[in-house]
Amino acid sequence: MRHGSYRFVASFLALPLALYAIFVISPFVQAFYYSLTDWTGISPKFEFVGLENFQTLARDAVFRQALGHNVILLIGVPLFTIFLALVFAYLLNVGGKANSAGVQGVRGNGFYKLAFFLPQVLSVPVIAVIWSVVMTSTDTGLLNSVTNKLGLGTSQYLASPKIALYCVMWVLIWGSVGFYLVLFNAAMSGIPKDIFEAAIIDGAGRFATFSRITLPLLWDTIQTAWVYLAILALDAYALVAVMTAGPGGPDNSTQVMGLQIADNGFQYGRAGYASAMGVVLFFLTLLIAAVMLRATRRDRIEY
Amino acid sequence: MTTPNNLSRRLFLQRAAVGTLMAAGGSTLAACASGGSEDDAGSGGGGAEKTNENPFGVKEADPLDVVIFKGGYGDDYAKAHEELYKKKFPAAEIKHAGITDITPQLQPRFNGGNPPDVIDNSGASLLPMSTLASTGQLADLTELFDAPSIDDPNKKVRDTVEPITLEAAMLEGKPLVLDYVLTVYALWYNKKLFAEKGWQPAKTWTEFLALCEEIKKAGIAPLAHQGKHPYYIGQILLDMAVKHGGQEVIKAIDSLEPNAWKHPSIKLAAEALLELKGKGYMMQGTEGLDHIQSQTAWNQGKAAFIPSGSWLENEQKPVAPKDFETTATFTPLLDGAKLPVDCTEISAGENFIVPSKAKNRAGGLEYLRIMLSKEAAGKFTEMTGSPTVVKGAAEGKKLSPGAASASALLTSGGTNNWVTYFATWYSTMDKPIRNVYGELAAARVTADEFCNRAQKVADDTAKDPKTKKQTRS
Numbered sequence: 001m002r003h004g005s006y007r008f009v010a011s012f013l014a015l016p017l018a019l020y021a022i023f024v025i026s027p028f029v030q031a032f033y034y035s036l037t038d039w040t041g042i043s044p045k046f047e048f049v050g051l052e053n054f055q056t057l058a059r060d061a062v063f064r065q066a067l068g069h070n071v072i073l074l075i076g077v078p079l080f081t082i083f084l085a086l087v088f089a090y091l092l093n094v095g096g097k098a099n100s101a102g103v104q105g106v107r108g109n110g111f112y113k114l115a116f117f118l119p120q121v122l123s124v125p126v127i128a129v130i131w132s133v134v135m136t137s138t139d140t141g142l143l144n145s146v147t148n149k150l151g152l153g154t155s156q157y158l159a160s161p162k163i164a165l166y167c168v169m170w171v172l173i174w175g176s177v178g179f180y181l182v183l184f185n186a187a188m189s190g191i192p193k194d195i196f197e198a199a200i201i202d203g204a205g206r207f208a209t210f211s212r213i214t215l216p217l218l219w220d221t222i223q224t225a226w227v228y229l230a231i232l233a234l235d236a237y238a239l240v241a242v243m244t245a246g247p248g249g250p251d252n253s254t255q256v257m258g259l260q261i262a263d264n265g266f267q268y269g270r271a272g273y274a275s276a277m278g279v280v281l282f283f284l285t286l287l288i289a290a291v292m293l294r295a296t297r298r299d300r301i302e303y
Numbered sequence: 304m305t306t307p308n309n310l311s312r313r314l315f316l317q318r319a320a321v322g323t324l325m326a327a328g329g330s331t332l333a334a335c336a337s338g339g340s341e342d343d344a345g346s347g348g349g350g351a352e353k354t355n356e357n358p359f360g361v362k363e364a365d366p367l368d369v370v371i372f373k374g375g376y377g378d379d380y381a382k383a384h385e386e387l388y389k390k391k392f393p394a395a396e397i398k399h400a401g402i403t404d405i406t407p408q409l410q411p412r413f414n415g416g417n418p419p420d421v422i423d424n425s426g427a428s429l430l431p432m433s434t435l436a437s438t439g440q441l442a443d444l445t446e447l448f449d450a451p452s453i454d455d456p457n458k459k460v461r462d463t464v465e466p467i468t469l470e471a472a473m474l475e476g477k478p479l480v481l482d483y484v485l486t487v488y489a490l491w492y493n494k495k496l497f498a499e500k501g502w503q504p505a506k507t508w509t510e511f512l513a514l515c516e517e518i519k520k521a522g523i524a525p526l527a528h529q530g531k532h533p534y535y536i537g538q539i540l541l542d543m544a545v546k547h548g549g550q551e552v553i554k555a556i557d558s559l560e561p562n563a564w565k566h567p568s569i570k571l572a573a574e575a576l577l578e579l580k581g582k583g584y585m586m587q588g589t590e591g592l593d594h595i596q597s598q599t600a601w602n603q604g605k606a607a608f609i610p611s612g613s614w615l616e617n618e619q620k621p622v623a624p625k626d627f628e629t630t631a632t633f634t635p636l637l638d639g640a641k642l643p644v645d646c647t648e649i650s651a652g653e654n655f656i657v658p659s660k661a662k663n664r665a666g667g668l669e670y671l672r673i674m675l676s677k678e679a680a681g682k683f684t685e686m687t688g689s690p691t692v693v694k695g696a697a698e699g700k701k702l703s704p705g706a707a708s709a710s711a712l713l714t715s716g717g718t719n720n721w722v723t724y725f726a727t728w729y730s731t732m733d734k735p736i737r738n739v740y741g742e743l744a745a746a747r748v749t750a751d752e753f754c755n756r757a758q759k760v761a762d763d764t765a766k767d768p769k770t771k772k773q774t775r776s
Contacts, residue, residue, distance in 0.1 A: 038769075042406075042413045042430055043438035062735075137530070137591025144588075159530060159591030161747070245531040245591065246734065250741050266406055268731045269434030270769070 028282070034275035041271030053276035063277065066248075066255040069165055070234050073172065073256070074288065078229035080173050082222060085180035088116060090210055092181075093188045094196055113185065116178040124175070128242035131171045132158060158244055161253035168239050168254055176232065180225050187221040188214060216298075223296045227289050234285050237262065257281050347442075348420075349665030358450040358672070359665040366396040367666045370409065372425040373401035375614045376484070376653070376687040381423070383682045387673050388666075395666070405429050413440060418658035420667035423483075425653050431730045432654055436474035437771050442657040444478040447668050453676035460675055467722060468692040471651040474728075475771065481671050482651030483683070485690045487613040487709040488538050489631035489647055494704065496604060497630075504632040506644045508575065511635035515584040518607045524586035526579060527606030531593040533741030535610045536576070540740065542634045542648050544572035545721050549641040557725045558774040559765040564757040571637050573743055573750035580746040590745045594618075602627060612650075616705030617688055629705035631712050646716030648723065651692050725761075728773050732764040 035053055039046035057063060092109040106112070119127060134142045135157035144154040158164045191214070199209050215222075237258030241247045248255040248263070257277060265274030353360040367388065371381040378401030385397045400419075402408055406428040412418050413430070418440070424430050435441050448461040448469065461469060465485065472478035492504065500521060505511035515525035528536040545553050548568030555563035579585055586606045589597055594611075601609040602623045609615075616629040623629065636644045655674070657667035673679055680696035683689070688706045690697050690713070702710065713720065726733040736757060743753045764770050 040431075040434045040438055042410055042434055043440060044414055044416060045438065136588070136596070138586075138588030141588065156588065156591055159588070159745070245533070245741060246738060248734075249533075249738055250590070250745065251738055251747070263734065266428065267431065267734065269431040270731075 031275045031278050034272050035279045037272045039272040040269045053273045057276055063260050065252055066257045066260045070256050073233035076169050077172050077233040078226050081176045081229055084177045085184050088181050089184035116181045119175045120179045124238040125242050127175050128239050132243045161251045164253045187218050191217050219298050227292055230288055348663035355451050355456045359668045361665045361669045363392045364394040365663045365666050367663055368398045368419040370400045370419045370422045372423045374426045375618050380683045380686045384674055384679050388670055416660055420661040420663045421670045422656050423653055424656050432727055433730050436479050441479040442659045442664050447671055465692045467651050481655040483655050484653045485692050486650045486652045487713050490608045490634055491615055492608050492630055494628035494630040505635045508635050508637050524606040525584040527586040527589045527597045527601050527609045529594040529597045530590035533737045536744040537740035539610045540572050543637055544568040546642040547637045547640045550721055553723050554775045565754045570750050570754050573753045577746055613709040631708040642719050646719035647712055649720045729764050735760045
């Protein structure tokens with residue numbers, strides 16, 4: 001680099017780095033520190049208690065329950081979201097008629113893209129409120145009256161401890177599919193159409209083109225999506241806080257770690273303990289992301 | 304593909320960091336400075352000559368910083384109170400804030416050592432009272448209660464308020480909070496509907512069941528409750544239990560006594576709720592409704608009774624039909640009850656506090672003294688329809704049907720009216736107990752399981768070394 005260009009580069013980076021340091025790094029460091037104290041959250045005075053918070057945490061049954069629910073989300077949300085987004089993106093791109101004019105997407109694919117992407121424009125609480133109205137527990141609720149008419153019976157949805165978590169999971173998936181559909185769609189349109197055409201000429205069916213061509217060529221994008229969705233599944237706080245009874249209920253059936261952190265930090269006056277939970281969540285997120293990237297690593301295909 | 308692998312990895316690290324931060328909530332952000340200076344900020348105001356008219360020696364020119372929870376009661380009443388303060392200290396500049404997110408806004412100010420002078424610490428995101436008290440953040444109100452009252456300088460403030468005020472003020476053995484609003488908890492019904500159908504609120508359990516059957520036959524659900532917030536149905540449970548077993552039942556629970564939740568009266572009341580659910584007297588699906596949905600269904604005549612506090616009428620004003628007569632009644636008596644039927648749970652609510660580190664602590668105390676005058680309390684009742692803890696302040700005021708029936712219940716109950724404190728005293732116990740109420744109301748547990756699970760929550764709270772155990776006399 002020529003002399004002086006460092007200063008030039010630094011001048012561009014200074015502001016974002018400073019913001020990052022103040023609003024991301026510094027709270028992190030503070031949270032690590034508070035996790036070793038008995039800070040209540042509303043007092044300037046607190047004591048250093050060493051690892052006591054972490055010892056308590058290891059015995060905390062509700063936190064363990066919350067962790068379990070996050071694991072269920074961690075498996076379900078990326079799996080279903082990526083599956084649905086891939087299927088839809090594939091249909092939009094190459095699902096239409098294949099003929100001499102080449103491969104096309106289904107008719108009206110612009111409209112579908114818009115429809116799927118719409119949830120992404122709504123804020124999370126809006127989505128949460130819409131869906132809790134849709135899934136109202138009374139027989140006259142929106143979804144219940146439809147399923148009842150169709151002869152499928154009714155459900156208590158969020159009021160039933162057996163399925164409340166899956167209702168939340170569904171909303172998470174519904175809210176995410178659109179974004180990943182657009183992401184996969186963009187990646188797919190980056191794949192040269194002649195590859196598909198060559199495959200079709202060779203007699204490959206839809207499933208074969210999907211599994212042998214699309215999927216391998218999209219691997220990097222899917223990998224990124226997987227990690228993002230895993231982080232989303234480890235959070236899920238906002239949906240749970242707005243949608244569920246309690247929140248976190250009924251009977252702790254939708255407790256997630258984020259909610260436990262908020263409860264302990266703000267309601268129970270145990271910010272030090274909540275910070276310890278935050279630290280655990282931090283390492284868990286790092287670990288899971290690292291494992292996922294390792295486990296899904298493939299050789300890159302150049303085209 | 305254009306994204307090289309290492310770039311996406313860096314991106315993920317950043318995302319991971321941001322994601323965790325968001326999951327960790329604002330706690331880390333809001334806590335940027337937990338350590339303000341530990342020395343008291345200033346003198347806490349005062350310093351002027353202490354007289355009967357100015358018992359705390361407020362300096363006339365000292366500014367006053369007031370933060371009010373702007374919930375069901377709004378904050379217009381506080382503006383009226385501030386005018387009264389201003390009349391007395393014309394040179395004082397009053398800063399008024401009517402907000403709902405108390406904790407996010409005030410947490411940094413407490414941590415920084417510059418809290419407001421008066422706070423109405425209420426609503427869903429109130430600062431935990433027990434924590435404020437145990438960390439010495441609250442000014443002792445003994446001075447206030449011993450000061451001469453505004454209406455009659457020969458009477459101390461403590462003699463002009465309902466006795467519940469002094470009891471409710473106690474945290475950590477000291478009076479630290481002024482609970483200003485008197486709330487009456489009850490079963491609520493539409494008197495107009497009941498008059499049309501010829502129904503009467505029932506006094507005994509047998510009568511109540513018969514009434515429910517009749518209501519059900521008329522195509523109306525006898526009882527709705529705010530299932531998403533199981534606290535409301537818990538109110539009915541405890542009311543029936545206390546009336547059956549006497550005040551000792553709730554005193555034992557509040558004092559975290561062993562087996563307090565296994566008292567036969569609690570079990571009997573739990574069985575009563577299960578019977579209501581089992582006979583189909585609870586509105587279908589009410590377990591999943593929040594307070595707005597369930598109360599609106601009640602307003603629409605889909606349910607006959609609903610539990611709530613005396614704020615209900617005000618809260619439902621926007622959706623209630625014009626001719627709806629919100630009326631409070633008592634819960635029915637279980638067989639063998641010790642207390643009469645016409646008493647109920649009451650509470651003194653809206654936590655008015657003066658921080659110990661307030662810059663104008665004297666002004667804050669004076670503000671509370673002004674609030675406890677008949678003029679200020681009368682204004683509150685007029686503007687909100689709710690009674691205050693000031694004796695006789697609502698006399699001669701015209702009350703709505705809801706407020707009038709709640710006042711009648713308050714009067715008929717007299718000294719039998721009961722109060723409970725465990726939910727405020729032990730902040731970690733409140734939510735888990737509500738959880739168990741919810742399971743009971745949905746009939747997913749038996750009465751015995753309910754008692755055991757509730758007792759387990761209480762035992763865990765009692766065992767927790769961080770719990771400051773309190774006892775009731």
